[in-house]
Amino acid sequence: MRVTVLGASGGTGLELTRQALERGHTVTAIARNPGSIPDSPRLIRAAADVRTDFVMTALEGSKVVLSGLGIAKGDKPGVLAAGARAAVEAQPAHIVWLGAFGTGPSATAAGWATRNLLRLMGAELVDKVSADASVLEVGGTVFHAGPLSSGPLSPDRRVVGLDSVPHRVFPARVSRATVAAAMLDEAENSRYLGAIAVPLER
Secondary structure: OOEEEEEEOOHHEEEEEEHHHHEEEEEEEOOOOOOOOOOOOOOOOOOOOOOOOOHHHHHHOOOOOEEEEOOOOOOOHHHHHHHHHHHHOOOOOOEEEEEEEHHHHHHHHHOHHHHHHHHHHHHHHHHHHHHHHHHOOOEEEEEEEOOOOOOOOOOOOEEEHHHOOOOOOOOOOEEEEHHHHHHHHHHOOOOOOOOOEEEEOO
16 A cells, blocks of 8 residues: 555654555655655655645545654644644545544543543643544544553554453553554554554553
8 A cells, every 4th residue: 555654753653654664565754854764665755744734745645644643842732633634634545543542532441540640731632632533533543552662563462442441540551563563454454443443462
């Protein structure tokens, strides 16, 4: 497939890009500073900020848009909502979006402790929930991951819906590699259209 990765120079975005290339896809990697993304014959780098019109040009023709976007230090809230709007307006066949477990629809499944901690995010939390809602509204898939780590791809990884999330006081950590693999699996064989999916290491 031809896929586009938003936030491709970040931790999860780099994993999405690397694994997509390993799987044989052609990747358009969009980032504000895409120079750090390793070379590949099937890689197209695009320097663009999701809050500018340039991102729409970079998104043209993509069958699938995958997002590794996050809120960088110093960013004002609104980056995620802007990215989601751009992805929706590009009208790909499928959007696979990265969200945070304990926000929006997964708040109840996360439990009171996580919900209360995430409320401290303030405007950033509103940005996350708004972006997720935009993607879900057009039938995209939103992955709500627990705290991200730089660990390896889990050999026992699995994906569950909100009704099957294990009950814990705090959500389990999950590696970026595991999250990226789950998002690419969904891009290739969609199971959670218009729904929240939760990636787990076991």
